[in-house]
Every structure is written in C-alpha cells, then in structure tokens.
Amino acid sequence: MDTPFSTLIRTASHEQHTEAETSSFMGDLLGGRLAVDAYARYTEQLWFVYRALEEGAEALREDPVAGPFIQAELFRTAALEQDLAHLRGADWRAGVSPLPATVAYAERVAECARDWPAGYVAHHYTRYLGDLSGGQIIRDKAERTWGFTRKGDGVRFYVFEEIGNPAAFKRTYRELLDGVNADDLEKQRIVDECKRAFAFNSAVFHQLGGEFPLSA
C-alpha cells in the first residue's frame, strides 16, 4: 500500500468527521447557545467511553498491534472525574447515566479491547487524536461560554498536561499508525472500525441533541 496508513485513515473518515463536527448539538454547544448542563451531560457520556477505552488499555500494553498506542499521558478518565466533580458536585457518580448510544459505543470499545486489538486502535485514534485536535477548539469555547478557569476544572479533559507539544505528539502518533502491525486487509478493517467509531460519536450527539433540542 503506497499511501501511509495515517493518511488513509484520516482521508477515509473525513466525511464523517465533518458530519460529527456539524451536528446540531455540537453546533449549539460551540455556538454558545446551550447551558452548562448540556456540557456536563456531554462530559458524562465521555466518561463512560473513556472508562471503556482505558480499562481495556491495561491488558493491551504488551499486545503487538495495540500495545505501542497505549501511553499513560493520554489517559483521560481522572481528568474527566475532576471535571464532573466540578460540574455536578462531589456526589456526581450518583447522578450519571449513559445514553443508549453511549452504552453501545462503550460496549463496542470494550469488545474490541477484549477480542480485537486492531479494532481497539481504531477507537484509540478516533478519540485521542480528535481530543488533541478539535478538542482544543471545544475547550476554548467552553472556557469562554461558561467561565471555566483557563485549562482548569471543567475542561481538564481537554488539557493533556503531560504532553508538552501536541503537534509533535500527533506527528509521532501518525508514525505509529504508519507502522501498525497489520496487513492491508486488516488495515482496511481498522479504517472500517474508525468509521464505526465516528458513527457512534454522531449517534451520541444525536441523542444529546434530543435532550437539548435548541437548534431549529
């Protein structure tokens, strides 16, 4: 395959990226039209997804395909828990619930972590590279809309404190993708799973949009 895998996966998911980015929930959130409760509800959903991603990570550290991708500086669960304590209060755990789309998403991530490490890579890429990219736009908007301290409680999820240079990190990450230990057929299956990961994200946005129906 001539095209580097990092280019292939980015190009293949481009259309769905645009779809997720322009969902009405995201549009309302980034447009500053939603109350902080909607942002908190979204953060709750992320917590379920990252728990699945990161609980699955431990067992994959030595895996020949997924192992190189497991890097502690990416882990987001602790940051999400701090954000939720800030957004919902110390007893936030009593009130969180996953949307049906979130349940399906987290279950698929857990299933890949358990049974198909290459599929796990697709989910890893879709979330973490996105957080390191567009996530920064969301953070900036959230800080301004709801008055969170810059890079403080409420937006810690978006702050990768142990990653000094996100652009350099992303370059290295793309090299990891290019060298992924998979043949062409398996790479195609990873791309397909990445598209599925985007579809899960869009489904979560769609259901969040149903709970916070602002867009006309």
Ligand code: HEM
């Ligand atoms: C409003 C929401 C979003 C905005 C504004 C946004 C914006 C961006 C931008 C500007 C980049 C390019 C960064 C670069 O060139 O290095 C990017 C990359 C990326 N985004 Fe998003 N994004 C959003 C939502 C999402 C969602 C929901 C996902 C999936 C969960 C996602 C996944 C990704 C991925 C995987 C990349 C890396 C592409 C690559 O270089 O391989 N994004 N995003």
